[in-house]
Amino acid sequence: MSLAPPIRLSHLSLYRRLAIWLLLPLALLAAIMLVEAWLTSRQAADRAYDRLLDAASLSIAEQVRWQQSGLWLNLPASALEMLATDAEERVFYALYDVHGHYVTGNRPLPALPAGDGEPRMSYADVTSDDMALRLGVLRARLEGWDRSDRFEVRVAQTLEGREALASQLFRASLVNVLVIAGLAMIIVLLSARIALEPLTRLRRAIRERDPRTLSPLTLEMPRELAELREALNELLARMRRVRANQERFIGDASHQLRTPLAGLSARAELALRQSDPARWREALVTMDDTANRASRLAGQLLSLTRLNNPEAALDRERVDLVALARGCVRNTFSRLHRRGVDLGIEAAPRTVVVDATPWQLEEALINLVDNASVYGATLVTVRIETAPPRLIVEDNGPGIPESERLLALRPFHRGQESGSGTGLGLAIVDSVARAHGARLTLHDAYPEHSERPGLCIVITFCDA
Amino acid sequence: MPVASLLTVWLLAPVPAPADTLHLVNDAADARPLVIYGVLDMPQMRPLLADFHRRNPDVDIVYHNLQSIELHARVRQQHARPEADVLISPAMPWQFQLANDGLSAPLETAMASAWPAWARWRQELFGVTFEPIVMVYRRDLAARMAPPRSHAELLERLEEMPEPLRGRVVTYDPRLSGAGYTYAVEDARISARYWALVEALGRSEAALETTTSAMLEGLSDGRYWIGYNLIGSYAQSYVNAHPELEIVVPRDYALVLQRMVMTLRDAPHPRTAERFVDYLLGEPAQRLIATETSLGAVHPGITGLGTANALRDTLGDAIRPVRIGPGLLAPLDTLKRQALLEQWRQAFDNHPPEPSASLTSTLEPTQEPASP
Numbered sequence: 035m036s037l038a039p040p041i042r043l044s045h046l047s048l049y050r051r052l053a054i055w056l057l058l059p060l061a062l063l064a065a066i067m068l069v070e071a072w073l074t075s076r077q078a079a080d081r082a083y084d085r086l087l088d089a090a091s092l093s094i095a096e097q098v099r100w101q102q103s104g105l106w107l108n109l110p111a112s113a114l115e116m117l118a119t120d121a122e123e124r125v126f127y128a129l130y131d132v133h134g135h136y137v138t139g140n141r142p143l144p145a146l147p148a149g150d151g152e153p154r155m156s157y158a159d160v161t162s163d164d165m166a167l168r169l170g171v172l173r174a175r176l177e178g179w180d181r182s183d184r185f186e187v188r189v190a191q192t193l194e195g196r197e198a199l200a201s202q203l204f205r206a207s208l209v210n211v212l213v214i215a216g217l218a219m220i221i222v223l224l225s226a227r228i229a230l231e232p233l234t235r236l237r238r239a240i241r242e243r244d245p246r247t248l249s250p251l252t253l254e255m256p257r258e259l260a261e262l263r264e265a266l267n268e269l270l271a272r273m274r275r276v277r278a279n280q281e282r283f284i285g286d287a288s289h290q291l292r293t294p295l296a297g298l299s300a301r302a303e304l305a306l307r308q309s310d311p312a313r314w315r316e317a318l319v320t321m322d323d324t325a326n327r328a329s330r331l332a333g334q335l336l337s338l339t340r341l342n343n344p345e346a347a348l349d350r351e352r353v354d355l356v357a358l359a360r361g362c363v364r365n366t367f368s369r370l371h372r373r374g375v376d377l378g379i380e381a382a383p384r385t386v387v388v389d390a391t392p393w394q395l396e397e398a399l400i401n402l403v404d405n406a407s408v409y410g411a412t413l414v415t416v417r418i419e420t421a422p423p424r425l426i427v428e429d430n431g432p433g434i435p436e437s438e439r440l441l442a443l444r445p446f447h448r449g450q451e452s453g454s455g456t457g458l459g460l461a462i463v464d465s466v467a468r469a470h471g472a473r474l475t476l477h478d479a480y481p482e483h484s485e486r487p488g489l490c491i492v493i494t495f496c497d498a
Numbered sequence: 499m500p501v502a503s504l505l506t507v508w509l510l511a512p513v514p515a516p517a518d519t520l521h522l523v524n525d526a527a528d529a530r531p532l533v534i535y536g537v538l539d540m541p542q543m544r545p546l547l548a549d550f551h552r553r554n555p556d557v558d559i560v561y562h563n564l565q566s567i568e569l570h571a572r573v574r575q576q577h578a579r580p581e582a583d584v585l586i587s588p589a590m591p592w593q594f595q596l597a598n599d600g601l602s603a604p605l606e607t608a609m610a611s612a613w614p615a616w617a618r619w620r621q622e623l624f625g626v627t628f629e630p631i632v633m634v635y636r637r638d639l640a641a642r643m644a645p646p647r648s649h650a651e652l653l654e655r656l657e658e659m660p661e662p663l664r665g666r667v668v669t670y671d672p673r674l675s676g677a678g679y680t681y682a683v684e685d686a687r688i689s690a691r692y693w694a695l696v697e698a699l700g701r702s703e704a705a706l707e708t709t710t711s712a713m714l715e716g717l718s719d720g721r722y723w724i725g726y727n728l729i730g731s732y733a734q735s736y737v738n739a740h741p742e743l744e745i746v747v748p749r750d751y752a753l754v755l756q757r758m759v760m761t762l763r764d765a766p767h768p769r770t771a772e773r774f775v776d777y778l779l780g781e782p783a784q785r786l787i788a789t790e791t792s793l794g795a796v797h798p799g800i801t802g803l804g805t806a807n808a809l810r811d812t813l814g815d816a817i818r819p820v821r822i823g824p825g826l827l828a829p830l831d832t833l834k835r836q837a838l839l840e841q842w843r844q845a846f847d848n849h850p851p852e853p854s855a856s857l858t859s860t861l862e863p864t865q866e867p868a869s870p
Binding site for chain 1: 687
């Protein structure tokens with residue numbers, strides 16, 4: 035079974051759309067013009083031939099007299115002759131007196147309602163004995179000394195002459211309309227093609243580009259397409275920035291990973307030259323620490339990549355911030371406690387629910403807490419607020435100067451060269467916040483201590 | 499009905515033969531019948547019908563030779579269910595009236611389209627013969643005066659010598675003869691001096707007859723010397739047999755009447771009717787008309803004696819065929835007819851009319867005598 039594919043308007047080419055939307059009204063217009071031309075031709079033919087009815091009935095009316103006891107007509111043959119044109123119409127005439135009585139004629143003809151005012155002549159299309167006739171009725175009055183009776187002269191002819199003239203006039207208009215419509219059609223199609231030509235150029239230019247080239251397009255384009263070109267160029271610019279970021283990220287990441295690996299290698303080499311097991315042990319402890327850091331760095335890189343992957347499916351669920359924070363604190367408390375960091379939590383004894391991906395939130399929270407401890411805080415407080423739901427981590431560390439806070443969100447930026455941070459923590463938190471449509475703000479925790487103002491990081495969620 | 503009352507005074511057939519019938523038989527089962535009503539005497543019609551039958555042996559032809567009064571009365575009476583297929587009549591106004599009323603059917607053949615425009619109307623009504631209206635005089639008239647060769651000369655003779663011609667000129671009585679009425683109308687249309695001629699005829703107490711044959715017989719008897727407005731076709735065949743008579747086609751103008759042929763719209767046998775009319779318009783039939791009859795052929799391709807072409811060659815512009823058109827309807831108008839006849843009567847009687855009485859009396863149709 036072969037069914038024609040359904041026509042989908044959205045798939046129509048621009049050229050066809052233009053052609054259809056210009057040609058349809060054009061055809062409609064032409065049709066209207068033709069109908070109008072036909073009516074006009076009919077009217078013109080009727081006007082021309084009604085003159086004959088007019089003249090013939092006048093010429094008959096001139097011969098009407100009062101004689102003895104009634105109307106008298108000396109019918110002029112010329113009156114009948116003038117009714118018949120080259121089309122050899124059948125002609126009929128009749129004389130009626132004021133009471134509508136047939137006086138003479140060659141066929142009884144119907145009366146016409148007299149219009150308002152004083153139209154001496156009225157016309158109508160009538161049918162008599164299956165014959166279509168154009169009837170003209172002249173209302174006249176005897177012009178004599180003694181009598182001024184009214185009477186009616188009715189004359190009629192068949193329609194051959196009118197129809198011939200009407201169709202002749204119509205044919206002339208038809209040719210005109212068709213020629214005009216044809217020209218208009220050609221112009222429409224040509225102009226549609228010309229108007230769409232820049233689009234073809236644009237397409238060709240895009241297709242011919244090296245896929246790795248992200249330089250802006252510089253084609254000369256009409257205004258509408260120039261906007262499209264600008265939009266494309268903006269997209270290209272964003273892609274350039276993204277690629278630059280990625281390249282820098284990859285460079286930074288390699289650099290960061292190389293440092294601990296080089297350290298490991300150097301430490302191992304040094305230890306191998308010695309034979310004292312105590313030194314070996316010392317070296318192993320250091321290497322373990324370095325390996326942990328490298329492992330953590332790799333973990334964070336992985337998280338960041340996962341977070342930044344736009345194709346990662348987001349499986350959101352209802353998450354209770356309080357429970358989540360308590361879990362995290364429980365898990366990290368002992369680790370921090372060993373480093374001499376006091377970790378606490380402040381939360382109302384009820385649930386604060388947001389739409390979120392739990393592992394991402396945990397990642398963010400752990401990074402925040404770790405970050406604080408790495409940069410020398412001794413007191414870290416996790417706080418949950420409601421309305422709007424907020425996740426707040428406060429520490430009493432050195433804080434970040436206001437001018438560097440935006441930079442601090444970029445990967446591998448470290449507030450201070452000392453310390454063992456990877457420089458990825460805040461970047462991860464930022465990514466998570468953005469993935470959740472939440473707002474990330476940084477400010478001083480203790481603004482009154484200008485030496486050590488601490489840092490307060492707030493993630494404000496939208497109201498669930 | 500005005501038409502009917504007019505028809506009661508219409509009679510063209512100069513030899514009002516009894517309504518005779520010609521039947522050319524084909525009694526095969528699949529014979530195609532054809533019924534013709536005509537005002538055309540057998541001697542003229544027979545060769546045409548015989549030739550048509552020879553060419554179309556499958557047609558069973560019935561020809562009714564009628565007087566025109568009867569022909570039109572029958573057609574009007576049968577109206578929507580006619581018995582006849584084809585009508586042939588020289589009563590042009592009446593034939594035109596039937597066609598104008600839509601009783602005729604168009605003939606869509608090449609022959610019909612090629613037929614001269616002056617001899618047809620709408621491809622429905624065709625003039626197939628060409629019969630001049632003529633004067634006939636006795637040859638011994640030449641001893642007394644130069645025989646008139648035109649209307650003007652006739653008027654001249656009547657005015658110059660009314661006494662010798664008193665009662666010796668004969669013409670149609672338009673009050674009693676439809677043919678005479680038609681010629682009076684046409685004469686009056688063509689020349690304003692016609693009324694002077696009528697007055698001169700009245701003064702010389704011209705005799706009034708109702709048929710061409712009555713006039714011809716009067717001329718042959720010697721009762722009349724000059725006959726005015728006779729149907730040429732009948733006069734020709736009569737004069738051929740009567741050498742004491744001479745025929746004159748008037749030089750100033752000669753009226754020409756035509757036998758009008760039409761197919762009836764509701765003809766019972768339209769196919770054979772079309773074949774017959776088409777045959778009449780064809781060269782073979784027209785050649786027969788020219789050679790075998792005294793009617794005069796119309797076909798432009800045929801020349802020689804007895805054709806319209808020959809008549810035109812000798813008389814040139816003087817030939818005035820009765821125009822086939824709505825003008826023919828005017829004389830049929832009751833009031834028009836009364837007015838014209840009243841004018842004619844006044845001119846002929848040379849005295850003013852006594853209004854009502856004389857008017858009605860002249861309009862009382864008089865029955866045509868059964869034989870001349």
